[in-house]
Amino acid sequence: MNQKKTLGIVAGLNRRAAMEVKTRLLALGDDDVSVIMTEDNFKIDPNPVFAVSDRKIFIFNEAELLAEMGADLILVPDFKCGSYIHEIQREIQTPILDMKAALMSQMGEKAPVMGVLDAGNAGDCATGACELSSHLKMVLPTEEENKALDVLREKIRAEGASDEAAQELAAICRRLIESGAEVIIPNCTQFAINTPALQEMGLPVMDVFEAFAKAALAHSTEKLPKPFKLGLIGGLGPAATVDLYDKIVKATPAKTDQEHFKVVIEQNPQIDDRTACLLNGGPDPTIAMYNCAKRLQKDGCDYIIIPCNTAHAFLPRLLRHLDVPFIDMQQTMLDEIQAKFGKDARVGLMATSGTIATGIYGQKADKMGMKMFTPDEDHQASVMKAIYGPKGAKAGYTTGECYDDLYRGAEYLVKTYDCNVLILGCTELPLIFHEQDDFEVAGKKVAIVDPTATLARKCVQIAEATIKERGVR
Structure with a gap:
């Protein structure tokens, strides 16, 4: 008996596309699959300075939420994120599958010549930056067609699929076929929702949502390795905290910033004095120290350290309530x-x-x-x-x-x-x-x-x- 997979879809980039993927997942996966989706919708900022970073942060937040909800695999039905999905994956252990990677996994060794029906990503493919271009023979839209597709994409985003949109797409599809394309990839989710209408016209347009669903069902749900992270309860005292972190940095055999490991410092100088508590019955620092340790544990720290010798007298009180070990x-x-x-x-x-x-x-x-x-x-x-x-x-x-x-x-x-x-x-x-x-x-x-x-x-x-x-x- 197969273990049931929970697949999480980042739906807010294009809810129609997300529903198309969900429908195919449930049809192909039968009872072995459950699907969860996020509720927020992405709002595009017309300022190009923020457009890409906003999109990245939106996907990250939604992916993190889906991971917390129990998703075994996170699906991003979006072509644009293919060039930077690795930046998001690096921060999340739950595996992420984007549209480009999904299509790549479905391509055989003898793939047909592909006509790419996309305004935004065609330029990437033309320069070889798109992963698809390194594996497939591709026919791309002309500059004039790209401009038309750009306008059409925004129209579909605002109004949804329509006969008029399908006719405009069909004209470009036919030109791509005349130029040697054997299969058309609607390399944009706005265009992809017109696939049924284009197929009814007899055009060889790939159902990218079905391909995505098949790739998702076959994809591994094994968690990615967890990066090492050290937690430090700081402020006992502040200068000692700086001293310890400085010595950790200097002791690390790193030649670049990226070769250092992650350290989280929970700096709380308000933790009551440990010596005053032990000798004179002063305020007890246990709860404040425990709260710091609990925060570090929740943040995924592998070990916790405290740059205070006297504070180690309180460790037995903390350890019985924590799962993360301390380095004594x-x-x-x-x-x-x-x-x-x-x-x-x-x-x-x-x-x-x-x-x-x-x-x-x-x-x-x-x-x-x-x-x-x-x-x-x-x-x-x-x-x-x-x-x-x-x-x-x-x-x-x-x-x-x-x-x-x-x-x-x-x-x-x-x-x-x-x-x-x-x-x-x-x-x-x-x-x-x-x-x-x-x-x-x-x-x-x-x-x-x-x-x-x-x-x-x-x-x-x-x-x-x-x-x-x-x-x-």
Whole structure:
């Protein structure tokens, strides 16, 4: 038993043509096909600057709607869109079939000489830009006939099919046949609705609506590969968000704009302070973070990241209500440290008091058998001042007092615990210190590890692997 197909028709470009296609689909497809159509009608703007883009956007909006309505295949009974339908298809996973592509799929190897009965597309075919011209021998209207067809097309669009229109078309069809055409293609839906009248006159005019319907029934309904998309909950804080995105861009092995992958940033600086919530019972950021994540999930993101270490304490509350996975900044960084330093790593953590109090770094380090140390109360206050102080990173400073405050915390960890690795465990701190392997402090050279940078590298690694697997960027 065949699975029932739902075919969606973008009807608003020419509702009569859409109904012709629907009638043939239902006749040929029997009970294996259901057809849905959109309701809006396309309004042509006489300004040529907007005419094409308006048409593209209309088709895109209607196609997106049909996909949401459950269409397995989207049909666009329109010849004009053949040259740009790929632009629309690139943004939609549901396959799209346009009139030109449908006709091409129905042509055999020994196709007859085609007379193209069209005003708008004949020029494309004459220059070889039309796909049909590269596969078929074609007879085209003369310049004078094109002008007449141009007028006739608008008349049919306004008044519908008529005997008078059919007679005018027939005269041009006969001239094309005299010039060698064996079959006439009404390469415009306004002309195509006159096909029955032209056939009754004995003219060999192709029923393009039937050909379109046959092509649609035979066409694959397999979804196109989904482009990789990364979601980023931003604003925690704004500068840290910019820093992470900058590092993702720099870590991506791209030589052109198009070789980068898609990133959606849900920037919400109004998310309540995570540290204040964890330490002092301040406002809970859970709902605001969840709303951001839900928006990113709805937008089709494959993974979500958060450029905030303290915010990771809230992830368990979110993940149980979401389907999209998160890339854990802390685990990613600890994995990189272990791979690089092994059992020799003596790690000093410089982070917010909220991050330290939750143990979200320490617990992960313990599971990995990694030695981790934190500043005492006095030096932790210096680290917090570097982040939250009036001349700290969140206030927009990256040098001066904030550097000295952070250095004081680093010096304590190296002197007291002989740390050889220092983690910048708040996403504002890489704005002050920078990732390096030979940072001089307390007479030693230690490695400064930036969780933001390691997260960026992990995102690029996952993105490139996924893109390779799916075959689409």
